[in-house]
Amino acid sequence: MTDLRVLIVDxxxxxxxxxAGYVDAVPGFTALPPVGSAEQALRAVHGQEPDLLLLDVYLPDALGLDLLRTVDVDAIMLTAAADAASVRKALRRGALGYLIKPFTAEQLSRRLRAYARFRRMLADQPSVDQDTVDRALHTLFPAEPAAPAARTRSATEAAVLDALPPGSQYSAAEVAQQVGISRATAQRYxxxxxDDGAVEIHLRYGSTGRPEHRYGRSGR
Incomplete structure (x- = not known):
């Protein structure tokens, strides 16, 4: 399946x-080059046809909320605008989500994965029944899960988690070396x-190339 193309407007x-690094870290998604204004966003929408906009409210030439009602593209708001009026207006104008800055890579990843499930549930169907609509909407706006009961971890999974002391961040390769497993196995764990919320994903940028994924123990 072709990756979903995401345009970031900030x-x-x-x-x-x-x-963009957060987006590229989520399987099934590819970030287009970010743009910084409503005018650039309109040109990118018409020229590159993204599947999803990640849209800020405050842009130099317009409000993202005004841009939202002029484009026929799915959108999730990523913004520091935390007033209730902006939230209501965004949802009224068709936003599929609203994420207040600052947020973690994992918080955005959860919303992108939910959006991908939403797309799959409604893909290539000439008609849908009410149950499908309800399930699709529930996927977009899931309730925050209650804290799960402690589950038994495998020895390898426990060793991977133990390789991340509180306050530290390591790459998958570094964790693999500490535990004595392959990098692919460490990445999987x-x-x-x-996904369980025990680990958070962070990005560290170098001078060139894609950002390095760093893993740290969650504060939860």
Missing amino acids: DDFHVGRLH LSALA
Whole structure:
């Protein structure tokens, strides 16, 4: 399946680049080059046809909320605008989600994965029944899960988690070396721990190339 193409619209270049790294870290998603204004966003929408916008409210030439009602593209708001009026207006104008800055890579990842499930549930169907609509909407706006009961971890999974002392961040390769497993195996366990909320994913940028994924123990 072709990756879902995501356009980030944020007036801060560094924030847009950071969020693009978050997007690229989620399987099934590819970030287009971020843009920093409503005008650039309109050109990118028409020229590149993204599947999803990650849209800030405050742009230098317009409000993202005004841009939202002029484009026929799915959108999730990523913004520092935390007033209730902006939230209501965004949802009224069709936003599929609203994530207040600052947020973690894992918080955005959860919303992107939910959006992918939403798309799959409604894909290529000439008609849907009410149950499908209800399940699709529930997927987009899931209730925050209650804290899960402690489950028994395998010895390898426990060793991977133990390799991440509180306050530290390591790459999958570093964890693999500590535990004595392959990098691919470490990556698999780290991803599962991130899905459980036990581990958070962070990004560290170098001078060139894609950002390095770093893993740290969750504060929860």
